[in-house]
Amino acid sequence: MKVLSKATIYGLRALVYLASKKDRTGYLNIGEISEKLNISFHFLTKTFQTLTLHGILESYRGPNGGIALKKPADQIFLTDIVHILEGADFFDKCLLGLPGCGVEAPCPVHDFWKDAKKSVKHEFDITSLAELGEKVSDERMRLVS
C-alpha cells in the first residue's frame, strides 16, 4: 500500500531524524543526514528546500551551516509535512480518481473510503515529529543506522 512519494518519505525520515537530535543545537549538515539515512544528497536537498520555503525548516549556508527545525518538534505534525510535499488536497481525493466525485455525487466507493481515510487522516493529524523522534531515540529502529 503505497501512499507517499519518495520525496515525502525521505523528507519524513530526515525530519524524524532531526527531531531525534533535539539535544544538538545549531544547524545539521545535509550531507551528514543524507549519509546517515542513505538518501541521495541532491534529492534530499531539494526536498529540504521545499520544507524551508514552507516554514518547516530554516537553513544556513557556509561552514557549520545546514538545516534546523524552525518550530519545536511537538508543533509539527505529519499532516503539515504531507500537505507541503504531496499537495494540499492530499486527503481530499477520490479513491477511484473520479473528477466529479464529491459530497453531492459520490462514487460507489466514496462512503466506505471516506471512513477509512478519515482514520488515516486522524493519525496524521495527531502525530508530531517529537513523538516519532522519541521512538527513534528509543533505539527501536535502524533509521539512524
Add this chain to the structure above:
Amino acid sequence: MKVLSKATIYGLRALVYLASKKDRTGYLNIGEISEKLNISFHFLTKTFQTLTLHGILESYRGPNGGIALKKPADQIFLTDIVHILEGADFFDKCLLGLPGCGVEAPCPVHDFWKDAKKSVKHEFDITSLAELGEKVSDERMRLVS
C-alpha cells in the same frame, strides 16, 4: 491521497460497472465498457486479462463475446482485486518503505501507521462488488455516465 495505480482504479471501476449490470446475462463487450467508462480500450483489456487469469472474470472471444464475472458479485471483495492488481503484499508494506521494517524492528511511524492501515484493510476486506454495484444502480454517480 493516492493509494491505487490507474490499472487498479480502472479495473475496479469496470468491475463495479459489471456488478451493477447483474440483470444482463451473457458477456459484456470490453469496447462498450471502455466507452461508457471513458477508459482506454487497450489499457482496460490488459487489466481484464489479468483479472481473467486470476479467476475474477471469464472471457469469451468472437461476436457477442466479452467478459463476465466468474463468481457472484457478493463473493468478490476489494481485497481480492487489489491483491491481484497491486500485489499480494499490498497491505504489508512499511509506510516509509524501509526494507527491514517489521514487527521485530519497527520504524518510528510503524505503530501509528499499522492502526490506520488496519482500518483501511478492514474496509477492503468487507466491501464486495455487489455492495458497490448496488450503489451505482442507486443513481448516485456518473460512473456509468
Add this chain to the structure above:
DNA sequence: AAGATTTAAGAGTATTTAGTCGCAAAAGAA
C-alpha cells in the same frame, strides 16, 4: 470456407516520478 467480431499478447511511445550533476550564491576562515 471466407469474412467479421472480439479478446490475447506483445511491442512501442509518452508522461510522470525518481535520481544525478554541475555550478551559482551565501557565509566563514585564512
Add this chain to the structure above:
DNA sequence: TTCTTTTGCGACTAAATACTCTTAAATCTT
C-alpha cells in the same frame, strides 16, 4: 581578498507508470 564549506537551483538522465498500436487467435455468421 581568496579559498573552503555548504545550501540553492536549474538542467539533465534513468526508471517506472501510463497509454497506444499492431497483429494473432478464437469464435460466430453467412
